[in-house]
Amino acid sequence: MRSEPNRYARQSAVPAFGTRGTEALRNARVLVIGAGGLAAPVLQYLVGAGVGFIRLVDPDRIDLTNLHRQTLFREDDIGAPKVTAAAAHMGTLNTDVEIEPVKAAFDPALAQKMCGDVDLVLDCADSFAASYAASDHCLEAGLPLISASVVGLEGYCGGFCANAPSLRALFPDLPETLGSCDTDGVLGPAVGVIGSLQAQMAVAVLTKAAPSPLGQLVRYDAQAMRFSQFRFDTAPEPTLGHRFIGNQDISPIDYVIDLRAEGEPGPDIHAMERSTAQHLAENGAPKAADGHRIVLACRSGQRAWRAADALAKHGHTHVALIALGSGADS
Structure with a gap:
């Protein structure tokens, strides 16, 4: 020193x-x-x-x-x-x-x-x-x-x-x-x-x-x-909450849904399908996702969070979120 x-x-x-x-x-x-x-x-x-x-x-x-x-x-x-x-x-x-x-x-x-x-x-x-x-x-x-x-x-x-x-x-x-x-x-x-x-x-x-x-x-x-x-010393911890994971945490058996639009910048991921929060709110997750953890991916995590809220109303609770970022080195 x-x-x-x-x-x-x-x-x-x-x-x-x-x-x-x-x-x-x-x-x-x-x-x-x-x-x-x-x-x-x-x-x-x-x-x-x-x-x-x-x-x-x-x-x-x-x-x-x-x-x-x-x-x-x-x-x-x-x-x-x-x-x-x-x-x-x-x-x-x-x-x-x-x-x-x-x-x-x-x-x-x-x-x-x-x-x-x-x-x-x-x-x-x-x-x-x-x-x-x-x-x-x-x-x-x-x-x-x-x-x-x-x-x-x-x-x-x-x-x-x-x-x-x-x-x-x-x-x-x-x-x-x-x-x-x-x-x-x-x-x-x-x-x-x-x-x-x-x-x-x-x-x-x-x-x-x-x-x-x-x-x-x-x-x-x-x-x-x-x-x-x-x-807020006495604020209770929520028993449930949407959790973020890293790209490295995606399992081969996860059902990955990409919420980004076609051509939106960001890293590539191996997604089973592309969807929107609105579509998931109206229809729930596809049948192919039954029994799997659903991973919702978007750029900032905001759309993934809203989609997870929508899926919860359809009874889907085994869900994880990923914020992919822009993928640009900027």
């Missing part, structure tokens, strides 16, 4: 934090899922504070449309893998911190490998499928999870799992309308506010601050300039 004596003096001077807090951060190991807008303040503050090890997972490359909110990157970075550029920039901020870039999409098949040696998981992904996969793993592993999301001018940040309920306990169902940065847009300052909250919650968890942010949700409305918060 090559810290200058005065590097962490200002944070160590906070009475409730002290040198013990700085030492706790130095010994901490963190997984950050996503290297986009939320990760920009998260990484800068955690790296600046001296968190000892950060594993950063993201499959994408930097695009011009990212730069208004993904403030780690510069125009010269366009086309580079996000994890590589982020690690390089953060390496110039604090050489005390080890950053491990992993250019991959986070899914259940990767969860054990990515989470097995960390103390905390931060969900900064613009993907509800990755968020639920992270929460499912953290709940089972007893790992704390700080998960956040921003769309348009609104967002939230919350502490889940470990000694608190999971993301599913608070959000067991897919909303009727589910936005994304791509479809509904997002403003950079709103992302910065939520990402900063995420970093603060992470520091609180890693230093065992009281009260714990686990079991607490903070919402932010940038248009009204208003925060609201509540605790």
